[in-house]
Amino acid sequence: MAFLEVSRLTVRFGGLTAVSQLDLSVDEGALVALIGPNGAGKTTAFNVITGVYAPTEGHVRLAGCEIGGASPHAISAHGVARTFQNIRLFRGLSALDNVRAALLGASRAGWRDVLRGAAWRSRERAGEAEARALLDELSLGPSADARADSLPYGEQRRLEIARALATKPKLLLLDEPAAGMNPAEKQALRELVAQLRRVHGLTIVLIDHDVSFVMNLCERVAVLDHGEKIADDVPAAVRRDPKVIEAYLGADSEAGAAG
Amino acid sequence: MSRTGWARLAGFGVALAALHFAPLALNPYFVTILARIGIAIVAAASLQLVNGFTGQFSIGHAGFMGLGAYASAAFSVYLGAAVLDALGGALPAGLARLLYFPFPLLVGGLVAAAAGLVVAVPALRLRGDYLAIATLGAGEIIRIAILNVDSVGGARGFSLASDVHPGVDLRFDSLAGVYGVAVIAIAAIARLVYAGGGLAFRAVREDETAAESLGIPTTRVKVEAFLVSSFFAGVAGALFAHSEGYIHTNSFSFVRSFEIVTFVVLGGLGSLSGAVLAAAVLTAAPELLRGLGEWRMILYAALLIATMILRPQGLLGQRELWPLSRLAAPDPPSS
Amino acid sequence: MDNLIQQLLNGITWGSIYALIALGYTMVYGVLRLINFAHGEVYMMGAMTGYYTARALGLATEPSLGGLALVLVTSMLACGLLGAVIERVAYRPLRGAGRLAPLITAIGVSLFLQNTGQLVFGADPKFFPALLRSEEVWRSGDVAVSNIQLTVLVTAVVLMAGLEFIVQRTRFGRAMRAVSYDAPAAALMGVPVDRVITGTFVLGSMLAAAAGILVGLSNPKIEPLMGLMPGLKAFVAAVLGGIGSVPGAMVGGLLLGVIETLVTGYLSSTYRDAIAFVILVLILLYRPTGLFGQPQTEKV
Numbered sequence: 001m002a003f004l005e006v007s008r009l010t011v012r013f014g015g016l017t018a019v020s021q022l023d024l025s026v027d028e029g030a031l032v033a034l035i036g037p038n039g040a041g042k043t044t045a046f047n048v049i050t051g052v053y054a055p056t057e058g059h060v061r062l063a064g065c066e067i068g069g070a071s072p073h074a075i076s077a078h079g080v081a082r083t084f085q086n087i088r089l090f091r092g093l094s095a096l097d098n099v100r101a102a103l104l105g106a107s108r109a110g111w112r113d114v115l116r117g118a119a120w121r122s123r124e125r126a127g128e129a130e131a132r133a134l135l136d137e138l139s140l141g142p143s144a145d146a147r148a149d150s151l152p153y154g155e156q157r158r159l160e161i162a163r164a165l166a167t168k169p170k171l172l173l174l175d176e177p178a179a180g181m182n183p184a185e186k187q188a189l190r191e192l193v194a195q196l197r198r199v200h201g202l203t204i205v206l207i208d209h210d211v212s213f214v215m216n217l218c219e220r221v222a223v224l225d226h227g228e229k230i231a232d233d234v235p236a237a238v239r240r241d242p243k244v245i246e247a248y249l250g251a252d253s254e255a256g257a258a259g
Numbered sequence: 260m261s262r263t264g265w266a267r268l269a270g271f272g273v274a275l276a277a278l279h280f281a282p283l284a285l286n287p288y289f290v291t292i293l294a295r296i297g298i299a300i301v302a303a304a305s306l307q308l309v310n311g312f313t314g315q316f317s318i319g320h321a322g323f324m325g326l327g328a329y330a331s332a333a334f335s336v337y338l339g340a341a342v343l344d345a346l347g348g349a350l351p352a353g354l355a356r357l358l359y360f361p362f363p364l365l366v367g368g369l370v371a372a373a374a375g376l377v378v379a380v381p382a383l384r385l386r387g388d389y390l391a392i393a394t395l396g397a398g399e400i401i402r403i404a405i406l407n408v409d410s411v412g413g414a415r416g417f418s419l420a421s422d423v424h425p426g427v428d429l430r431f432d433s434l435a436g437v438y439g440v441a442v443i444a445i446a447a448i449a450r451l452v453y454a455g456g457g458l459a460f461r462a463v464r465e466d467e468t469a470a471e472s473l474g475i476p477t478t479r480v481k482v483e484a485f486l487v488s489s490f491f492a493g494v495a496g497a498l499f500a501h502s503e504g505y506i507h508t509n510s511f512s513f514v515r516s517f518e519i520v521t522f523v524v525l526g527g528l529g530s531l532s533g534a535v536l537a538a539a540v541l542t543a544a545p546e547l548l549r550g551l552g553e554w555r556m557i558l559y560a561a562l563l564i565a566t567m568i569l570r571p572q573g574l575l576g577q578r579e580l581w582p583l584s585r586l587a588a589p590d591p592p593s594s
Numbered sequence: 595m596d597n598l599i600q601q602l603l604n605g606i607t608w609g610s611i612y613a614l615i616a617l618g619y620t621m622v623y624g625v626l627r628l629i630n631f632a633h634g635e636v637y638m639m640g641a642m643t644g645y646y647t648a649r650a651l652g653l654a655t656e657p658s659l660g661g662l663a664l665v666l667v668t669s670m671l672a673c674g675l676l677g678a679v680i681e682r683v684a685y686r687p688l689r690g691a692g693r694l695a696p697l698i699t700a701i702g703v704s705l706f707l708q709n710t711g712q713l714v715f716g717a718d719p720k721f722f723p724a725l726l727r728s729e730e731v732w733r734s735g736d737v738a739v740s741n742i743q744l745t746v747l748v749t750a751v752v753l754m755a756g757l758e759f760i761v762q763r764t765r766f767g768r769a770m771r772a773v774s775y776d777a778p779a780a781a782l783m784g785v786p787v788d789r790v791i792t793g794t795f796v797l798g799s800m801l802a803a804a805a806g807i808l809v810g811l812s813n814p815k816i817e818p819l820m821g822l823m824p825g826l827k828a829f830v831a832a833v834l835g836g837i838g839s840v841p842g843a844m845v846g847g848l849l850l851g852v853i854e855t856l857v858t859g860y861l862s863s864t865y866r867d868a869i870a871f872v873i874l875v876l877i878l879l880y881r882p883t884g885l886f887g888q889p890q891t892e893k894v
Contacts, residue, residue, distance in 0.1 A: 050472055076474030090465035092529075092577060093458075100455065101462040102473045124455050167474055316694060318701075381879050387693055388629055392833065393878045396871040399826070403868040513826075517701050524698050556709040563702035567695045568687045 001064055003028035003203050004049070004171055009058035009068075011044050011227075018044040020227040022058070026171075031197055031204045033214035033235075036224035037247055042207045043085055045224070046173050050082050051075040062171065081169035083160040085176045085207070091149035095140055095159050098148050099131040102166035131166065137199075138162045138192070154185055158192070165200065172196075174206040178213050186210075190217045211239065211248070223247065271442070279435035290434060292546045294502045296539050297437035298495050301444045303522040303538035304531060305491035310520070311528040311577075312452050313484040314464025315383065316391045319398025320492055320519050325511030326374050326401055327367030327493025328500040329411050332419055334366040335429040335501065343429075360431050364440065364497045371493020372486050374401065379485035383478060386467075398516055406508045416507035419500065431501035440498060444491050449531055451487065460484055464529075521563050527573030532580040537573075596736035601859045602852060607743050607812070609851020610750035614805035615828035616835070616843035617757060618677075618798025624774035624838040625794050627693065631700040632680060634825015635707035636673050636799045640806025641816045642715055643669040645722050654723035662725040662745070666807050670800040677799025678792050686788070704825075711818030719817040722810030746808045753804055754844055757797065761840055770794055774838060827854075827870040834877055836887025845885060 002025035011019040019041040026032050034042050047053045049060055051072035060068040067075050090098050135144050138158045143151055148159060157177060164172060174193070178186045194217065197204050208214055214221055214235065221238045223231040225247040231238050238244055282290045306320045342362055347355035382393040411417045419429050431437075451457050459480045462470040471477045500506045522541060526533030545555035566573060615637050622630045644665045648654055653661035684703050688696045732739045761767035769790045772780040781787045809824075810816055827850060835846025850870060858866045877884060 052468065052472075072468075072471040073474045073476050076472060082472055084469065088466045088469040090462055090469065092465055093461060097458060097461075101458045101470070101475070104456060104459050104462075104473075104475060120454065127455055163473065316697070381875075385878055385882065388627075388697065389878055389882055391697065392629070392829070393875060395826075396830075396874040396878075400868055400871045400875070403865065403871075407864050514705075517705060520698070520701065528694075553709065553713050556705055557713065560702045560704075560706035560709060564684055564699050564706065567691075567699040567702065568684070571691060571695050 002026055003030075003063055004205070005059070005061040006045070006049070007059045007061075009045065009048060009060065010056050011041070011048055011053060012056045018227055019048070019224075022224070022227075022229055024222055024229070024232075026203060026205055028170075028203055029197075029201065030220065031193070031218050032206075033218040033221045034205060034207045034224065035209060035211060035214060035221060036230075037209060039226075040209075040224040040247075041227040042209075042224055043175055044227075046082060046175055046205075046207060049075075049173065050080055076167055076169075079168070079170035080173065081164035081167045081171070082173040083157070083164055083175055083177060085179070087156050087160055089148040089156060089160055089163070091147070093148055094145050095135060095148055095151065095155075095162075096128070096131055096144040098159060098163050099134055099166045100127055102163045103127050103131060134162045134166055135159075137165075153180060157181075157189075161192075161196070165196070169202065171203045171205070174204065176207055176209070178208055178210060186213055193217060211244075215239065275435045275439055278438050279433060281434055282432060290432070291502075292543060293434055294432075294437050294498075295546075296542045297434070297441045298498045298502070299519075299522065299538040299542040300441045300535050301491055301495035301498065302519050303526070303534040304441075304445050304448050305488045305495065306519050307523050307526075307528075307531055307534040308448050308452065308460070308491075309484045309488040310523050311530065311534065312457075312464060313460045313481055314467075315481055315484065316387065317394040317485070317488075318391050318513070318516050318520055319378075319394035319396070319401075320488075321511040321513065321515035322398030322401035323371040323375060323489040323492035324496035324499065324515070325405060325506075325508060327371040327496030328506050328511065329405050329408075329417065329496075330370035330493070331363035331367030331497035332417055332500040332506060333411050335363045335419055336417075339363070339429045360433075360436060360501070363429075363501060364494050367497030367500070368490040368493040371496065372490035375485050375489025375492075376482070378489075379482045383481045383485065395513055395516070398511075398513055402508050402511055405511075412507075416505060417500075418505045420504065429501065430504045431498070437498055437502065440494060444494065445531060445535060448487070448491070452531070461529075518559070521559055525562065525566055525573050527575035527577060529577035530573070530575040530579055533573055533575035533578075536575070536580070597859075599737045601855050603737070603739065603743065605852035605855030606848060607746050607851070608855060609848035610747060610754075611805045611809055611847075612824070612828045612831045612851050613844045613847025614750055614753060614801045614808075615824060616832040616847045617754070617840065618802045619829050619832040620835070620837055620839060620843040621770070621794050621798050623832070624840075625770060625777070625791050626685070626696070628685065628696045629700060629829070630685075630795075630798075631697075631825075632684075632703035632707055633798065633802060634821035634823075634828070635704055635711070636677055636680075636821075637802040637806045637809075637825060637828075638711060638816075638818060638821030639676055639707070640669045640673045640803025641722065641810045641820065642711065642806075642818070643672045643803065644807040644810050645720055645816060648723045648725060653725060657725050657727045659726065662807075662811070665725060666749070666804060669803045669807050673803035673806075674796040674800040677795040677802075681792050681795040686791075708819060708821070715818050717818060719815045722814040722816050724814065725811060742812050746812055749804065749808060753801060757801065758840065760797070766790070766793060823867060827867075830870045830874040830877075833884055834873060836884030839884070839886040842884055842886035 004026040006022055006024040009019055009022040010017065022045060034045065036042055044053065048055050048068065051067070051070050051074065054069040058068070059066060062078055062080065065078065067078060090101060093101065132141065132144060135141050138161060140155060140158055140162060143155055148156065151159060161174070161177070178189050181189065193204065193206070196202060206214070218235060221233065221235050222229055223238060223244050230243045230247060231241045302320065302324060306317065309315050309317045343355060343359050346358050350358070378394070378397045382390060382397065385393055405411065406413060452460055459475050462475055463477050463480050467477050522538040523534045525541070526535070526537030541559065615633065618633050618636070619630060622628055647668045648661070648665050651661070651664070653665065680703055684699050685696055688699060726742055726745060729741050730738050731741045731744050761770060769780070769785045772783070772785050773787055773790050777787055828847065831846035831850040832843045834850060835842025835844070850873065853873065854866060854869050857869050
């Protein structure tokens with residue numbers, strides 16, 4: 001049984017079919033890419049997996065458990081975390097607070113915090129230490145107290161990943177993590193993603209529309225076009241697939257790099 | 260507790276004592292203004308929790324204040340004498356009165372909080388403009404409903420000095436009491452927001468979708484904020500009822516809601532000290548500058564417009580003044 | 595039965611007033627996504643302007659349809675100007691500043707106008723001059739229609755028809771619809787967005803002013819705070835019909851007027867003002883986009 005199992009997923013908004021009969025199987029520990037031209041339905045698929053939308057038809061199962069239609073914070077409790085195509089950091093908060101907020105998740109003490117007893121103090125300290133460790137891991141240590149929206153673009157993207165990792169997910173969904181990056185930055189990101197997967201034992205699905213970015217990184221690539229899956233194979237095979245090439249308008253693999 | 264802790268507590272004690280005896284020395288008019296300032300502070304601090312810290316734009320706050328005012332007044336009028344007697348048995352009169360007053364305040368707060376829950380659960384499904392109008396509507400419905408309840412006076416207003424208990428004075432003219440409550444309210448809200456769990460409120464404010472994706476139960480967070488906020492609004496209303504001695508629903512219309520929103524916005528959405536400061540200054544200034552009279556609201560309004568155009572973050576933006584800025588940071592880890 | 599018909603008639607009369615005011619709210623929301631809380635005060639200004647104009651022209655002593663028309667036009671023009679000024683001074687600087695700042699500013703403008711009105715006009719109520727001598731125009735059994743009611747209805751219908759014509763058949767109307775749909779795209783297509791927005795305010799304010807005059811005719815007691823409740827209720831009517839939709843505002847206004855009158859007549863008059871808010875809350879809970887509105891989805 002696959003870790004993440006999307007079966008015959010269809011998503012319709014009024015008259016528009018964003019995703020049609022999508023089947024996707026991701027094994028535990030795998031690193032899979034979901035690619036396709038703009039508007040192919042990739043983010044919509046992510047949105048369904050993370051609970052932002054409910055499936056119109058079809059199922060989404062995580063480790064056998066049906067999560068289609070559940071609320072985002074319930075799905076988060078199942079161990080799913082994501083980053084967003086258009087960065088959605090807590091802009092007015094510091095980088096540290098962004099990560100600490102994620103550590104809250106479902107475990108908020110609320111009223112008990114008002115009293116600030118010894119238990120609160122040690123919880124705060126542990127939380128802060130954990131947050132700083134995550135920031136360090138993503139090379140954001142020095143920026144911990146800076147406002148999230150004052151950080152350079154690359155750091156903001158890494159911060160979003162740090163924040164997602166703070167929820168201790170088993171499945172990490174990265175939506176266009178390399179958007180707007182130059183080749184050197186993309187290389188660094190590739191190494192970072194591979195490393196995170198090893199260190200945290202993650203299953204990762206990432207979206208990108210730059211075929212070359214995913215080539216040396218992912219074990220498998222699924223390609224969406226107009227809501228339908230048109231290919232699902234190892235990178236080398238997908239790159240040569242005529243349907244994929246046609247979907248990208250016959251341009252070469254650098255076509256999507258405009259980001 | 261550390262030495263500074265004791266010193267602070269002693270400082271508070273002195274301040275409260277001063278406030279307690281101040282009415283003897285001051286012109287009664289000033290006493291009234293000081294009381295109104297304290298009440299405005301509680302109202303503004305409570306609204307800041309929802310509007311400034313959780314980012315939900317609520318403009319029906321006066322409705323909860325009104326509920327608190329009327330519920331506490333009804334409690335005092337109909338049950339007050341009985342409770343006082345029960346307390347007064349073994350204690351000197353002054354002490355009995357002191358022990359009595361938490362009761363109507365709590366009643367006011369709890370009733371308002373219950374209403375807050377009823378309003379919050381459906382209303383918080385809405386966002387932005389729609390939420391604002393829904394809260395406006397809720398505030399007005401509450402006001403009109405109270406207006407139609409005869410046992411609390413209806414259109415004639417409601418007085419604490421009623422025939423039900425002739426001779427017993429249930430007014431609460433202790434400035435120390437008002438400001439003691441204000442300090443408790445500010446401290447509670449500050450701790451709620453700036454303690455670790457309170458980050459959830461601000462996360463919801465910054466980006467609800469992202470917060471939800473991180474496992475933060477955003478609806479529950481918003482409802483919590485609403486509950487605490489309406490509780491303290493009710494307490495503010497109760498304080499108002501007991502210091503003025505007479506209330507009318509006209510004091511709790513959406514105009515009053517707008518006034519409180521003005522405090523919060525001008526002080527800075529997201530700054531508790533800003534809200535407190537703005538509430539104090541904007542309540543005091545027009546009273547002291549008596550000549551202003553009708554110009555008070557015109558000035559308010561002009562100030563509001565000018566601020567939104569020229570300095571939309573208000574006076575303090577999201578920063579806090581001492582001592583709240585210290586409260587905002589957790590104690591440093593021992594290393 | 596006769597009573598019912600009379601109530602319906604009254605309801606439609608009031609409803610058309612609400613509709614006229616609601617149109618201003620809905621059009622401004624359509625082009626700016628702003629709830630113009632100050633709109634109720636423009637309605638009040640319309641009534642006040644009419645009052646002073648009528649007195650200045652000595653029309654109080656010689657009621658006439660022509661006099662009424664003159665007062666109507668003057669008031670509409672004056673308030674159209676007021677609307678343009680408000681937009682230019684208070685809202686335009688905040689274009690692109692998010693949704694919250696303009697909302698708060700709108701509240702500020704509303705407070706400002708109310709209190710300035712109290713200062714300038716005096717807080718005491720005034721009596722709108724009787725520009726038409728009230729007489730019964732039609733009667734059947736217990737149902738009576740006065741000439742004033744008829745005037746209100748006809749004027750409202752004419753104005754609404756005029757607006758519909760502008761919106762559907764003129765270039766300006768087309769531009770307005772384009773800006774409501776997608777302002778940046780409209781700008782790119784050469785639509786003068788600023789002028790369209792100002793024009794929208796002018797149109798809405800003119801209708802509100804007309805409503806003020808019509809109310810002055812039928813309920814002569816006017817005062818500076820008279821815009822609060824009708825303003826809020828007209829807003830509810832706009833939401834009921836679907837905020838942003840012109841036919842929605844018309845239908846919403848009529849519906850609200852009828853429901854309010856019927857409930858007041860048959861159930862209780864003390865809860866009259868609450869009805870609108872109850873409708874508001876129900877609409878927001880069960881169908882926030884209103885009767886004719888378009889659902890809006892947020893892109894994640």
